[in-house]
Amino acid sequence: MQFIKDRFTYLFNSTKGLILVAIAMVAMVTAVWGMLSGPMAEWGVREVVVKLLGMDMVQAEREGRIIILYHSIAMAIVAIEVYMVTSLLKMKPLMKTVIRAIITVGYIVTMVFGLAFAYFGHNWAFHGVYIAGLSLMFFGGVLLTIALWPWNKEYYQPDKDYARTKNGVDVERMAFFATALTTVLSALFGAVPGSYFGNGFQVFLAENVIRLPEKTTMQFAIIGHLHIMLALISIMLTLIIGRWLEFKGIWHKISMPLMILGTIVLNLGVWGVATPLEPIAHMIIYVGATPSMLAALFLLIWSWNRLIQEGTAHLQKPNIGQKINALLRDPLKFGPTWQMLFMNFTTSGIGIFMAVKLDEIFRVWPAREERIELTGHWHVLSAIVATIILLYYGDMLGFKGKLRQLYGWGLIILSDIAFAAVTIFEMKRLFISEAEQQPLVNVLMYAMDFGLAMLLLLLACVMVWRLVDLFKKKGRWTEEVDQELSQEVWK
Secondary structure (H helix, E strand, C coil): CHHHHHHHHHHHHCHHHHHHHHHHHHHHHHHHHHHHCHHHHHCCHHHHHHHHHCCCCCHHHHHHHHHHHHHHHHHHHHHHHHHHHHHHCCCCHHHHHHHHHHHHHHHHHHHHHHHHHHHCCCCHHHHHHHHHHHHHHHHHHHHHHHHCCCCCHHHCCCCCCCCECCCCCEHHHHHHHHHHHHHHHHHHHHHHHHCCECCCECCCCHHHHCCCCCCCHHHHHHHHHHHHHHHHHHHHHHHHHHHHCCCCCHHHHHHHHHHHHHHHHHHHHHHHCCCCCHHHHHHHHHHHHHHHHHHHHHHHHHHHHHHHHHHCCCCCCCCHHHHHHHHHCCHHHHHHHHHHHHHHHHHHHHHHHHHHCHHHHHCCCCHHHHHHHHHHHHHHHHHHHHHHHHHHHHHHCCCCHHHHHHHHHHHHHHHHHHHHHHHHHHHHHHCCCHHHCHHHHHHHHHHHHHHHHHHHHHHHHHHHHHHHHHCCCCCHHHHHHHHHHHCCCCC
């Protein structure tokens, strides 16, 4: 009994344990449900998995299944970010415990019962519990927003190296608060249309209706919900990485107000999509995205400069090679900001280019090509967020030496191979005709499959290692839980 109690305490009462459980659940869902993808269907794997697990796969219900799958994974990612925020920022211990408990129950219930309903027969009691899980996530978000209230004098920033107001209000905490608040509000953007299912509103995938000349307000709301939630998850992760790296100085003082401005304007633009402001909503979105992207760029500049300075502190006049070596010496510290930069070439930049040239180029393409671009865009952005989380998690686990290098560079290189291949596949019609595309497509498919398969294998190795360690009486997990519980004070 004590064996179970000790491990339960680690898994559900420590930051590393909570993140481990969430990553393990996402990894299992990704591995199993990844067997249902297109390439797996071509190889016959999909049919074997469906029959082996007894899945109910009615083609007419495909959109509904996919949406529940997306929400199940997304709630786990949101939970991981909540664990990170509550470990990095000061808040009352009781509030921290309550938020974590609600979020943990919320995402697990959402994932288990949502997937059970969608893929294993439609037991509507499971659907009700799935909705209850989403409601718990929403309530946890409300509590987190309250806990992040930056105008409490207990949370004022005394250090002048960080962004703060004249009377000491922590501007970085204001950015966390703004992101949490707008995330809760934007969740309603999906919840309201969802409440109308069966009452004049039917499930759909955003990429399938993009070319409809007329869209309903509900459809606009769902499309807006999809975009803004992905953007807010990315913004919150940027703030988390900045806090972890101890982002400060002049770049920090410039970045935090920009992040707040960008977050608010971006949300106003997306909310405007479902209002009479729809004709100018995209212009507002572009205006909001720019400050947020600049803030991320300033974090990158500060971070890389710091890595170079720390790595060449023993040299009087380091040359360019020594500076590059210093920059790349720690993949877990270099990786998150590199992935943010790489994201501009695979998602952000591509998305802006597509929006600017939409009527001139992309709407001239067959609808299937535009659909591929949209689907790839959203998936790559989500996957980049996952790699950044895994890089931070590796540092949390204290990876050192060759293990740190292998894990960090493995994540970066394998994911970037796959993401680059996806990006070229999305945009292939810009430089190759359909009649001549097959050799290129074959190479890109091999690159995608290799990168993602090896990435999942690397993650599986880490998960197996953590599982084996968990069964040891004096494993690494005992040190981690003792260290965290002994430091259970405001940070």
